[in-house]
Amino acid sequence: MKRRDFITKGVGAGIVAGSAASFAGIGNVLAGGQQGDTGKPYDLVAVRGGEPAQMFDLAMEAAGGMAKYVKKGQTVVVKPNIGWDVTPDRGANTNPHVVKRIVEHCFQAGAKQVYVFDNTCDKWDMCYKNSGIEKGVKDVGGQMVPGHTESYYHEVPVVKGKSLKTTKVHELILESDVFINVPVLKHHGSARLTIAMKNLMGVVWDRRYWHKNDLHQCIADYCTFHRKPDLNVVDAYRVMLRNGPRGVSVDDIADMKSLMVSEDMVAVDAAAALLFGEEPSEINYIRIGDEMGIGTSDLSKLNIKRIRV
């Protein structure tokens, strides 16, 4: 019954809720939080050399804490990359320890419920299980939500899109108060790299359309959709340097032991690209994202906190 109600009026309500949440985020930024040397809050926090959960703790401490993003009684959707039916050592999915820690932070901040999902490429339940994410999330009280049938997705307009005018988005993205995007940094055969912007391909239903109609432009287009992530957490602990996004074996992995958080998808993608060893301007969707004003890829303009563990 609730689902049906949602379909009729929910999309609009979701949009309103989404906008409200982003305004709340801005409010918090203005209100203060952690500040850098210049007195402004950090645009990006990068941590190196620690363990996944530990690095997330340090990053959030510098970024102003989860309470800045999650208010008491709110619902949170966490969107890691759980695309592949492989084990965590393969680095194809977001590190389960990071996801688990994020869920814990959300509950500590007073979240009513924390949902985790991905529109996976391999069989969804196998991905959830073998990635280790399902167990991590459930252990701390979060809820794994499926995203494998079209019934979960609702068509929304992408007003500023050039190639992508409409797309079907998972209801949790539209309904939840807070949206946390948790990509893993990986090589990607077609998009070159997959990080925060590319990770949002996992919240929509029809990815074929994106591939068919200028992939890079579609990735950037979707990032103009008003329900942007409130926070992006890039897991770069184990980084797949080739054969991405699925990878062939653990040989494709290098331990980078890094993690970055930012509200700016373009900035965090640019920083992660540099970490990977690629020029951000070479990655088309990052370049387009910067041009379309989704964020900035010019890291020199940003207030960055660097933490060495």
Add this chain to the structure above:
Amino acid sequence: MKWELAHQTLANSTSKGYGYKIVVMLKNIRVLLAVVFLLLFAFIFVDIKHVVPEKFLFYFTRFQLAPAVLSTIAIGGFAVFSLIFILLITALFGRVYCSTVCPLGTFQDVITRIFKPKKKKRRFKYHKPNNWLRYALFAATAILLISGSALLLNLLDPYSNFGKIFSNLVRPVYMWANNQLAAYYGSSYTVVPVEIKGFQAAAIVYSIVFLGVVGFLAVWRGRLFCNTLCPVGTCLSLLSRKSLVQIHLDHEKCNSCGLCAITCKAECIDAKERKVDMSRCVGCFNCLSACKSNGVLYSIPSKIKDAKTSDSTDEKRRFILGGLIASAASLTGLKAFAEEEEHTGRGRGRGRGRGQGNRGEPVPVVREFAISPPGSQSHDHFNSKCTACHLCVTACPKQVLVPAFTQYGFMGIMQPRLDYGVSFCNYECVVCSQVCPTGAIIPLNNEEKKLVQIGIAHFIRQNCVVITDKTDCGACAEHCPTQAVRMVRHRNGLFLPEVTEEICVGCGACEHACPTDPISIYVDGNPVHKPAELPQTEAIDKEIDFDEFPF
């Protein structure tokens, strides 16, 4: 003789009421077993949530005769035991198999019961057997099987057709109901919806026609299907004809009233002549409880009758002790038989070894060969062993297995093939090979499966969006588990797919992901599966300075 002794002991130690209780108990046990088996079989063919463990499916389905025979030939092992068990039970007690473990048998009984005529007298009456038809069909089935085609078993086997009916007709309804429930409990995410996909019109039509024919025969004349068309029934009838324990009419007690014949769905009791055709009796025991004069017996029709040494009213009890002793006697011979069966060895397909399919064929896609599941070894092996029960179709987590129409040729009708338009084969999954009841798909583990090439990906350059639209795509390479399809630098900063055939397993992830129309990459089946090489990788040699931030 020890038999006589046993009978005398029974006769002396039992009272009149005891015999009746056994009769009632027999029918009740039969009904209970039939219901349990029917429900279990019905469930495993609609089990969209995959709650039944693969191991259970493997063992459970091997107690069906056709799978037991085929699996004995293809892989041996447990099937040898289950085959001997089925044959032994039939040799001892008649075709009780047909009234208990056979799901289609019980399914027909259910149909018969729903449509039973109001007037009792019109239910069943004795008919002569259609011996010519049933033995001809059985012989044709056997000859076809020996010559390398499971076609007639596919079309006639009761288990496999029960599977087709439930997998193709009931499963979609079950899925739809599940999705209604999922929508109702939407926001709690407690009921997970499923994708209703992969159903084939041909298989649905086939199942409806089969259901119609079997249903009509069941309403018209009970177990007529089992006693004319069913090769399993005919096969077992060869043993039950001379089974140790038999239904027979007591020539003294029977008054030829015909009450037994009215309830006999096999229509094999000739009350006038006081004869029972044990080759057609399906062991339902309805006649036993229908008889009001204790004239129907289920016992060992031994020389005792001639000797007239025992009290005939107690004859129906004899089967128990007799059966037990007979079982014990036969068990001693079991092991030797089993060893003998083991030597029948594995039936591996020879393979046709025709071409590898079309490389770079112009648009649209022309697929030369269907894609058979990993473990099926070759089309020849698969076509000769698969009875198209569609258990793998139901069990496949990716729903990539669909019933073929003529993709394997007419002889392979309804046998499952991989349809990459619907889905693709999960790299780390061997469920179909683990559940296949007949050995048409030989069991594989994950590591073995990765070394099997069921088909080869072919790239059609002129269809690819990178060529036509000059934009990046890479959906194919993205999904490829071995990077047999990988993106290589093309021009203007674009990347184009390239196929390395040696490491392609033919899983179809590339084809399924391809967004163009017509598709730019497709898998053509290997009619004989080939070995796939594992992708070679070297560890990345990169020094990482954890203190360094490149920004």
